[in-house]
Amino acid sequence: MSQHPAGIPRRTALSATVATAVVGVPALASTASAAPAAASTGRGAGDRPVTAQSPDRELRELLKEIDRDRIEATVRRLAAFGTRHTLSSQDDPERGIGAARDWIHAELKRYAEASGGRMTVELQSYVQEPASRIPVATRITNVVATLRGSVDPGRIHVVSGHYDSRATDVMDAVSDAPGADDDASGVAVAMELARVMARRRPAATIVFAAVAGEEQGLYGAAHMAERFKAAGADVRAMFTNDIVGSSRADDGSRDPYTVRLFAEGVPTSETPEEAATRRSIGGENDSATRQLARFVRDVASNDATGMDVRVVYRRDRYLRGGDHIPFLERGYSAARFTEPAEDFAHQHQDVRVEDGQQYGDLPEFCDFGYIARVARVNGAVLWTLAQAPAAPRGVKIVTSSLTNSTELVWEPGTEPDLAGYEVVWRETTEPEWTHVIRAGGATSHTVDLSKDNVFFGVRAVNRAGHRGPVAFPVPQR
Missing domain, CATH: 2.60.40.10 (Immunoglobulins)
Structure with a gap:
């Protein structure tokens, strides 16, 4: 029996010998x-996982094109619609969710012009009948840009943010609800990636989405996920960016170089037999979504993004949920990016001034450099997923x-x-x-x-x- 240097049989313990790393080396052995x-x-340089992948020149060039100023302009434009509440006006050209929808659609169409026909943009609409937080039949519309893969177009990766907003009262469709952090920031990430990637040729398909109805109950994302499911689409990854606008916590502290990634363990979509198998082999930490989270760390925690990805082994935060959940419920791998800690004094607050202090989810409380770095994290992940082979x-x-x-x-x-x-x-x-x-x-x-x-x-x-x-x-x- 082969032995370790210390005399421990290698069948019973991991090797203590560090040999030549295979990370970054395309050539493969053919031994059986x-x-x-x-x-x-162990770990690679800088305490990175041994499976980490360094960004190549193509990816570094792509990430350099992500523009902090364009992201700021997008967030400010979305906030300027006053409110983007799902129940707000759909036909006012200046205020409400309809005006925001039309502006996002026009911008994505403009980006698609640079794609040579590879990117298409659609308004994905349906009428939601009365339901929780939807008192009357309401049209809900997602704005979706699809960049078709040049080699494996059937393999799909989705990135989204939700463009609807809310005031303190979730049913208040009239008061100002600028929604800069929640979630113009996430929409800005998806739109900026669509702009940068439209001129490129990913091997697999990437979908950039701005969804509605999130604050009322994840309605838009559920509709999009159901459409994928009904079509038998091979969605390999979905990321929602929800509240990625600031690194500031409610105590004033900042963590500007960390983004959280919430990743579910045991899938709720599993059958009882699948769940029993997972328990029997100890795979509670090895769902496809957890593997996706490890992949995110491998490709996006580096100098090219300027960020560290903090993976959280939970579906989402307590008392809340995001647009990745409808995808999880339909058996897709999905996770949520969100800022490292939240400033609850400005989230979901009506715009007001008290004792000289302004409150509300306003652009002034966003860190646009931080949003740009989050966009680079997403860009590194999506581009590598699209260029690499599937699992x-x-x-x-x-x-x-x-x-x-x-x-x-x-x-x-x-x-x-x-x-x-x-x-x-x-x-x-x-x-x-x-x-x-x-x-x-x-x-x-x-x-x-x-x-x-x-x-x-x-x-x-x-x-x-x-x-x-x-x-x-x-x-x-």
Whole structure:
């Protein structure tokens, strides 16, 4: 039996040897099995996860084009509509949600002109019959720009913000509700990314959406998610940006270089049988959304974005929810970006002045440089997802016999530039992947480690060296 330098059998513990890292190296080995000594271990430079990917020149150039001043102009223009309440006027050209809708639509159409026909823009409308916070039948309209992928257009990634706003009274459709932070900031992120990416050719499809009805009950996002589901769309990731306008907390402290990412663990969309399987293998921290969150950390916490992504292992904050939830409920991987702490004195407050202090969700309380950095985080994630191979499908860990090694199998990817695969693993008590090993171009791989002791995953690599998200295996007997 092969031994560690300290004499510990490598089948029972992770290797203590740090070998050549495979991160950033497109070439892949073709061996059918490997031991931990062939893997990169621990963390990379700057305490980054070993699976981290450094941005290439193309991505760095894209992120440099994200314009803080344009983001500010977008936030101020949306706030200037007075209120964007879902129940406000839909036909007033200057005030209300209809005016905001028409302006967003016109802007996205203008961005699409630079795409050579690759980007299309639509008004996605339906009539919501009376329901919670909707007292009368109300037309709800999402504004959606779709940048079609040039290689794998059926694989879809969505980024959104909600353009409706509210005052303190959620049913008040008349009072001013500028909604600069909540959520003109998130809409500005999605729109700025649409502007920057319209001139480019992503391999997979990216959808940029401004949705309505969020404050009344996530209605617009639910309609969009249901349309995707009904069409059988292959939505691989959805991110909502909701309250990403400021790094200031209600005690005045600031954290300008952190953004939170809320990521659900055990999916509520799972069947009882799927949930039982997850519990039996200890996969509570390995949902597709959690793998997506790890991927976000891998590609977006770096010098190119200027940000650290703080992953929070929750669906959302207490007492509240965002537009990622309807996607989660329909079985899609989805997560929420939001600022590191919230200033509740200015959120959902009617515009007023008390003792010389102005209150309300106003542009003056936004940090536009911060929003631009959040946009870079989103841009790094979406572009890498679109350029990299998809997470492998059908990943299984073979459990048909008792053995102290681990065999993984998966379905072959269909990307034309697919170079091969990598196997990752970590101790069951570790939150992030700590080891990665080349697995070649085959669709099976054996590692000389006991499947009982660690968690495994598989990710695909293309010829440019882009790695996709990790897929977590289920048992195959």
